[in-house]
Each structure stands twice: as structure tokens, then as C-alpha cells.
């Protein structure tokens with residue numbers, strides 16, 4: 524196999540410590556961490572109290588591990604201090620506010636200074652250059668524009684590298700297809716669920732994305748998806764799919780991103796200090812162990828967050844990436860700790876089910892998990908149109924295959940309902956995969 528090309532033009536965003544030795548990176552992290560801690564101690568009463576309670580003096584930080592003495596910042600803390608309670612700059616330094624998309628609970632507001640916007644755009648520029656996007660590319664941005672960071676931050680970064688950006692936003696599939704054809708779109712930024720829906724819309728119109736479109740790559744993020752889904756999307760469109768991770772609390776997309784080797788996402792450690800913790804006990808885990816990602820922003824000005832619990836379950840991949848970058852990688856996000864559900868006493872992440880479904884021939888693009896009781900789960904699966912040809916035998920075989928494979932993976936036998944393509948609702952933003960109708 525030919526090694527993916529590593530693109531490293533001598534541009535200013537590249538010099539922002541992307542290629543840096545391990546020790547230099549640690550020194551840089553400590554320098555920025557100290558600055559950040561001093562800033563919040565002086566300007567944010569919430570953190571001032573936290574430091575005093577922990578007996579930690581920000582003038583006396585000796586190592587990165589010193590922050591382990593501080594308790595975690597949670598999304599509840601953000602909500603309790605909504606909207607400006609955690610500001611570390613004066614209000615007139617704030618040039619933008621974003622809120623999280625509110626997948627779970629009430630919205631959280633994150634403020635940006637001019638420099639915060641510049642930093643996030645620069646990080647995205649780094650990600651794009653790393654994966655080969657630049658001048659001459661036409662990037663159709665199908666994420667939601669507005670309060671959500673996904674689209675706007677990508678937009679700024681893509682303009683920085685000189686790509687032509689089509690600010691399409693999500694939905695209106697007919698128009699998306701038209702834009703892709705008229706402008707010769709080469710790159711799409713899209714949620715995994717919408718990319719699957721778009722694929723089926725293209726198929727229905729008799730358009731083969733591999734031949735009839737000009738696409739080369741896609742950046743997929745904002746929600747968990749499995750390796751099987753990536754492979755499926757790559758095959759349908761004939762493109763490279765790169766995993767992109769970020770969250771509003773850490774300035775949006777561009778926190779961690781896959782390089783050409785597509786083997787975990789490089790977490791930009793010169794901007795974020797990462798820890799993996801046991802979500803039950805809060806204990807910090809070793810590299811390679813799976814747990815909840817906790818992030819400390821090192822360079823945010825307006826609203827730095829210290830030891831923020833992301834609720835995302837992942838692990839640090841041990842060993843150095845073949846591309847040579849020293850920034851450690853995180854594995855594909857398994858799910859959010861609050862997405863996990865329990866059925867028959869077993870912990871299940873929706874993504875485990877998706878991984879199984881997307882590897883089965885005949886399964887189409889959309890599915891839904893229905894929870895009606897604590898002992899059973901039903902999975903509604905859309906399957907290929909051709910399978911509804913009147914041959915009941917084939918349908919029964921597929922149903923059995925799905926049941927057996929899901930049971931082998933999650934150890935609970937599901938009830939499988941097969942549906943025609945288009946039967947399940949499609950969401951324009953993040954997909955809602957689990958319908959939990961259980962009452963306590």
C-alpha cells in the first residue's frame with residue numbers, strides 16, 4: 524500500500540507547533556497551562572474558589588500533573604454560570620458566542636475573543652492541510668450554520684487555506700446535489716448520518732457519486748459513527764473519509780483530526796491538555812485504557828475551561844503515528860457516557876449496534892433503536908429496496924442474520940424490524956438513534 528502523502532507547506536499555521544519534539548511540546552504545554560491557570564484564577568471567581576479549595580497556587584505550578592488536584596468542570600457548571608459567569612476577559616473583549624447544539628440537556632454558551640476565533644480557524648487550517656485540502660478545492664459545508672460551531676469554525680479555517688467554501692448548511696438535499704454538480708465540489712463537511720442519507724438520495728436519482736461527481740474527500744464528525752460506516756461511505760462515494768472531533772466547549776471542530784493514515788485522531792496537544800479518566804471514580808487512567816476524555820484548554824482567552832469532562836468515551840492510542848507527528852492520537856469516540864443505555868443489565872452504546880449493522884450486506888443507511896422495557900430492545904433497520912421483491916425467505920434470512928450478529932456483539936437478543944428505505948425519520952443535524960420510551 525502506498526503511504527499517504529504528508530503535506531507540510533511552509534505556511535504560518537503550520538508553524539504553530541504542529542511538528543514538534545515530545546519534550547518541546549511538554550514545555551510548551553506547561554507554559555500555556557500556567558498562563559491559563561493564572562488567567563482564570565485572577566478573573567473567574569468560580570475557578571478562584573476551586574483553586575483555594577484545592578490549596579493550589581497558580582503561581583506555583585511545577586508540572587502538568589499539578590492540575591489533578593483541581594476538581595473537574597462539568598456541563599452543569601457551565602449551565603450554572605450561563606451566560607457570562609465563566610468569562611476570563613471583560614465582556615467587550617468577546618466577539619462571538621456559540622452554544623452547544625443541545626444534544627443533551629440545556630444549551631451551554633461559550634464566548635470567543637477575536638484571538639479565540641483566530642486560533643480555532645488556524646487549527647482547522649492545520650487539519651485541512653494535513654489531509655490535503657487547500658487552494659483549488661471546493662468545500663461544501665453541510666453542517667448547520669448559526670449557534671453551532673461546526674459550520675462556522677470550519678468555514679473560517681477552509682477560507683484560510685484558500686479553498687472555495689460553499690456555505691450550504693444541512694438539508695435541502697436536492698439543492699445540495701445541484702450545488703455539488705454545478706460547482707464540482709471536491710470536499711464535503713457533513714455529519715455521518717446526513718452523508719448516508721445523501722448517498723441514498725443520490726442512488727435514487729441514478730447518480731453514481733464515484734463517476735458523476737468530483738468528490739475527493741469528506742470530513743465527518745459531530746456524532747459517533749463506526750469504522751464500518753466510514754468504510755461504507757468511502758465505498759459509496761469513492762472518497763477518503765477523515766474523522767473530525769471537536770466540541771463547542773473547546774472552540775468547536777479541530778480539537779482532534781485524522782491524518783492520512785486514518786488510524787486515530789491527532790489531538791492538538793499544543794492547544795489542549797488531555798486526560799482519560801474512569802467516569803465512575805474520576806481516577807486518571809493510563810494511555811491505552813478506555814475512559815472519559817477530560818480536556819483543559821491551553822490557549823483560549825475568553826472562557827478557558829480547566830479539566831472539562833467531555834463525557835466522550837475514548838482512549839489514547841499508544842505508540843507514535845507513522846506520519847511522524849508527535850501529538851498523541853485518540854481512538855474513534857465510542858459514544859457519550861450519557862448515550863449508553865442498559866438493557867438486561869448489559870451496558871450498550873448505540874455505536875456498537877451501528878458497527879454490526881453497517882457490516883451486513885443488504886442493510887441500507889438508516890436505523891433506530893427502540894427501548895420499551897428494561898428487558899428488550901427493538902432495532903428498526905432500513906434495508907435495500909431490492910430485498911422487498913416478494914421473496915419472504917430472503918427477508919427472514921436477513922432478519923436472522925442481523926439478530927444473531929447483534930446478539931453476538933452486545934449479548935442481548937434484539938427484536939429486528941425490517942423497513943423500506945426512507946421509512947425512518949432523517950435528521951438534518953445530529954441523528955437521534957435511540958428512542959427510549961421507558962419510564963422508571
Ligand code: ADP
Nearest residue numbers: 623624625626744745746747767768770771856
Ligand atoms: P452537544 O452535541 O453536546 O450539544 P456540540 O454540538 O458541541 O454539543 O457537539 C460536541 C459533541 O459531539 C462531542 O462532545 C461529541 O460527543 C460529539 N462529536 C463530535 N465529533 C465527533 C466525532 N468525530 N465522533 C464522535 N462524536 C463526536
Ligand code: ZN
Nearest residue numbers: 782844846848
Ligand atoms: Zn498521523
